[in-house]
Amino acid sequence: MDETGVTETEVLGLLRRIKERDMPFERILSSMCTMPHxxxxxxxxxxxxxxxxxxxxxxxxxxxxxxxxxxxxxxxxxxxxxxxxxxxxxxxxxxxxxxxxxxxxxxxxxxxxxxxxxxxxxxxxxxxxxxxxxxxxxxxxxxxxxxxxxxxxxxxxxxxxxxxxxxxxxxxxxxxxxxxxxxxxxxxxxxxxxxxxxxxxxxxxxxxxxxxxxxxxxxxxxxxxxxxxxxxxxxxxxxxxxxxxxxxxxxxxxxxxxxxxxxxxxxxxxxxxxxxxKHLGQSGYKRIVARCMKLVSMIEKRVADMGIPLVIQPVTNVIALRVDSPEEVASKLRERNWYVSTTLRPKSLRLVIMPHITEEILNTFLTDLREILG
Ligand SMILES: Cc1ncc(COP(=O)(O)O)c(C=O)c1O
Incomplete structure (x- = not known):
């Protein structure tokens, strides 16, 4: 801690700059958390x-x-x-x-x-x-x-x-x-x-x-x-x-x-x-889950077209792609600012389709994935 403090505006500016180093949610496909309502x-x-x-x-x-x-x-x-x-x-x-x-x-x-x-x-x-x-x-x-x-x-x-x-x-x-x-x-x-x-x-x-x-x-x-x-x-x-x-x-x-x-x-x-x-009620969550699962189905179709098999038929909004060398693919995606995780047993590229993910985000992501996989 410094001897004397700085103004609130300075601190807030500092915080904003530091936060810019964090990954924006729209590039995160690995987290089980999402933007709060x-x-x-x-x-x-x-x-x-x-x-x-x-x-x-x-x-x-x-x-x-x-x-x-x-x-x-x-x-x-x-x-x-x-x-x-x-x-x-x-x-x-x-x-x-x-x-x-x-x-x-x-x-x-x-x-x-x-x-x-x-x-x-x-x-x-x-x-x-x-x-x-x-x-x-x-x-x-x-x-x-x-x-x-x-x-x-x-x-x-x-x-x-x-x-x-x-x-x-x-x-x-x-x-x-x-x-x-x-x-x-x-x-x-x-x-x-x-x-x-x-x-x-x-x-x-x-x-x-x-x-x-x-x-x-x-x-x-x-x-x-x-x-x-x-x-x-x-x-x-x-x-x-x-x-x-x-x-x-x-x-x-x-x-x-x-x-x-x-x-x-x-x-x-x-x-x-x-x-x-209170605000969403069960019908609100039903809508959110239905939207996530629709996006999961969209990925399923698109990766099938690319010849990528899935580890299991998705049950919830997690989808695991059986690509060769998933860690390498994840690291190439990271170079393009996408954050995905990999699984251990069996090895795969794992995507979690949380409520912050949109069709537009996925279209851009899948285009990058296709390019990386050649
Ligand atoms: C099935 C399951 N249990 C427990 C946890 C741990 O939850 P937290 O990270 O909130 O402690 C996670 C985290 O992803 C999870 O997926």
Whole structure:
């Protein structure tokens, strides 16, 4: 920090210049986040100073959090789910596994996750002292329930399924995992960080939420397909006891108990999520998802014309192209200011078609891709 400050105008000029180094969203086809809805931004700013670290000081904002949880619970077929808004899918997943561990009371716990699970479960394992076992996938990159079943032992405290995998957007057979979980009396967590605000609005139905009896908890992120502001994920539990398993007493605060991982916690992104849910409603999300999926179909046709096969038939708005040397193609695209990612198993060029992507953007992108592939 300098000894004396500079004017606000100078600082803002400085910030604008620095921000120019960031990639503009219209060139990003790799992110699972998007431009927040303008109303979300406005609501965020209205609540910028709120802190749900001590909700008794902010009862209005706390009420907004309860409303968001209630709206998500109803959408996900668990009218009485219990939960809270976290900083992201990572925190929600960590806290879900922490609740399962605390409830189990087991000494050397393990959790079975799909081979395709998000790396937040590796973080959870490290933090919580849990072993992670990775189950095999089938040819369509869904977890193989038989492989999950084979990995279960007396120390298994939870199974995990993903609804909208990070790399390929695939939905695991949550109903099959549920049967296993119920028959073995094991906690089942669904990571719907990405897919939770896509799958309910698709034409095709996929069982993935609390309608499936064995689902104990679920992660869903408004800061991904919800067009909310960062940070906003929700962790939902079917039973209140699971939330109770996360309780810590908070002696010096006006509120006596916390279930959250974070202490100080913004209410701004909660207000943003509330605003965008109220404004868009289910019909608004249906329109957004339909638009993204239409663009996915457009890519499918265009890449088929170019002779590029897909890794799997897209289920959600993630499409993976089987090109030769995907890292090289991604790096050539980067030279033309396009930001795409690559997948590991199998190797492919991965595009996430988020709401900020338009047909015009894709036309320019696909022209560049065609030129690069020759
Ligand atoms: C399926 C899934 N789970 C969890 C996460 C982690 O979410 P976050 O980056 O918000 O912590 C992601 C991120 O892309 C994800 O795709």
């Amino acid at each position: 303008p109303l979300a931004i406005q609501a965020h700013m209205e609540f910028i100073e709120t802190n749900l670290g001590d909700p008794t000081l902010f009862p209005g904002t706390k009420g907004l959090e309860e409303s968001v949880i209630a709206m998500l619970s109803a959408l996900l077929h668990a009218p009485n789910a219990h939960g809270y808004i976290t900083t992201g899918g990572t925190e929600s997943n960590i806290q879900a596994i922490r609740a399962a561990r605390n409830l189990s009371g087991k000494k050397n716990p393990n959790v079975i996750v799909p081979g395709s699970a998000h790396f937040s479960f590796d973080k959870a394992a490290d933090i919580l002292g849990i072993k992670i076992k990775k189950a095999q996938l089938d040819e369509s990159l869904k977890v193989d329930p038989a492989s999950v079943e084979m990995l279960i032992d007396e120390n298994t405290i939870a199974l995990v399924g993903t609804a909208g995998t990070t790399e390929f957007g695939q939905v695991d057979p949550i109903d099959e995992l549920s049967k296993i979980a119920l028959s073995r009396d094991i906690f089942l967590h669904v990571d719907a960080a990405f897919g939770g605000l896509v799958i309910p609005f698709l034409e095709e139905e996929y069982p993935f939420d609390f309608k499936v009896k064995g689902v104990s908890s679920l992660t869903i992120d408004p800061h991904k397909m919800g067009a909310g502001t960062i940070p906003s994920s929700a962790l939902l539990f079917r039973d209140e006891a699971c939330l109770g398993a996360l309780a810590t007493s908070t002696p010096y605060l006006a509120s006596r108990m916390q279930h959250t991982l974070a202490g100080t916690r913004t209410g701004a992104s909660i207000a943003a999520t509330y605003a965008v849910f």
